[in-house]
Amino acid sequence: MKLFGKKNETKLDQLDQAEKAVNKGLTGLLTKAFVGKEQMDQINSSIQNAKNATLASEGAIPEVATATVTAIQDTGQLVNYDPMVILQLNVMEPDREPYAYRMQTLVSKLQIPRVGDVIRLGANPADSSQFVYLGICG
Incomplete structure (x- = not known):
């Protein structure tokens, strides 16, 4: 029984969840309302760079x-x-x-x-x- 999330979640799954939390739903709406566009771009850029770094470390990018x-x-x-x-x-x-x-x-x-x-x-x-x-x- 997994009460508080998945135990076998990969780093990419966690980054996808972070991206969804920042950009979609009520949390995303509130984030966009209170955080400026420049900061939102930095957040999204950081998430994308972390995804690329994870893929590179796993050898998925030739x-x-x-x-x-x-x-x-x-x-x-x-x-x-x-x-x-x-x-x-x-x-x-x-x-x-x-x-x-x-x-x-x-x-x-x-x-x-x-x-x-x-x-x-x-x-x-x-x-x-x-x-x-x-x-x-x-």
């Missing part, structure tokens, strides 16, 4: 490119004590010239990339024109 970190900036946001950062990258895809790319992503505090590090990138499941951070190479 690697499509590598990139060299040219700059890193802290946004001041934390999700489960992991920082949200802005990465300036030099992306190297097969059969393409290297190009500059900027992305905001959630990184593990145990694997924060530094300038000069080579990182792995995957295709974003929600938008194939964007990348998902998969971690440091090597």
Whole structure:
């Protein structure tokens, strides 16, 4: 008998519930009424980044490119004590010239990339024109 939720709930299920609570129903309506649009966008962005990080850690997103970190900036946001950062990258895809790319992503505090590090990138499941951070190479 499970009185207070499911014991076998995955992290993605929990993130889906959080997204529904923020965006739908009475709770979502009240949240939208009392929280500004900018903060709602930040909340939804954080939830989406956490979903992408979970998929990446489970190996569900294939690697499509590598990139060299040219700059890193802290946004001041934390999700489960992991920082949200802005990465300036030099992306190297097969059969393409290297190009500059900027992305905001959630990184593990145990694997924060530094300038000069080579990182792995995957295709974003929600938008194939964007990348998902998969971690440091090597």
